[in-house]
Amino acid sequence: xxxxxxxxxxxxxCLEAERSVVAELQKNSEVTIVNLGEDKKAITDAKxxxxxxxxxxxxNGLPFHINFGAPMSALEA
Amino acid sequence: xxxxxxxxxxxxxCLEAERSVVAELQKNSEVTIVNLGEDKKAITDAKxxxxxxxxxxxxNGLPFHINFGAPMSALEA
Numbered sequence: 001x002x003x004x005x006x007x008x009x010x011x012x013x014c015l016e017a018e019r020s021v022v023a024e025l026q027k028n029s030e031v032t033i034v035n036l037g038e039d040k041k042a043i044t045d046a047k048x049x050x051x052x053x054x055x056x057x058x059x060n061g062l063p064f065h066i067n068f069g070a071p072m073s074a075l076e077a
Numbered sequence: 078x079x080x081x082x083x084x085x086x087x088x089x090x091c092l093e094a095e096r097s098v099v100a101e102l103q104k105n106s107e108v109t110i111v112n113l114g115e116d117k118k119a120i121t122d123a124k125x126x127x128x129x130x131x132x133x134x135x136x137n138g139l140p141f142h143i144n145f146g147a148p149m150s151a152l153e154a
Contacts, residue, residue, distance in 0.1 A: 002101060020136040021098075024079060028105035059097040066141050 004029055005058040007046050009037040013069035014055040021057070021066060036075045043075055081106055082135040084123050086114040090146035091132040098134070098143060113152045120152055 006022050008014035034042050050063040053071050057064045083099050085091035111119050127140040130148050134141045
């Protein structure tokens with residue numbers, strides 16, 4: 001069973017990825033969806049596994065950045 | 078039924094994405110896998126839908142770049 005987390009910040013690029021990539025993954029798997037704009041505490045978790053921008057998927061601990069919505073630094077501000 | 082194409086060029090970043098993101102998608106969906114390093118004719122198709130680098134997923138015509146392996150220009154050379 002894979003562990004899949006989707007980090008986003010509600011940006012347009014994030015929403016497009018959520019509607020397509022995340023929606024496809026959800027057909028078979030549980031995806032934990034975390035809005036880093038609302039859940040600032042989770043930013044540290046995301047950075048720890050190597051997330052540099054959103055939207056990003058973390059699958060079994062590996063980060064996969066999807067297109068480019070916003071850098072982590074913009075969310076920390 | 079979604080139409081999913083995975084464009085790659087056999088690079089290490091591409092292989093990691095294939096083992097994680099594509100493998101997850103394949104649990105529920107058919108994914109057409111195209112190696113643009115071997116299938117140069119497909120580069121035009123990929124560029125037409127907006128693929129700028131590999132690895133990239135195209136889901137129902139929308140391009141999603143995953144991390145960054147190589148720009149399309151490197152594959153055209």
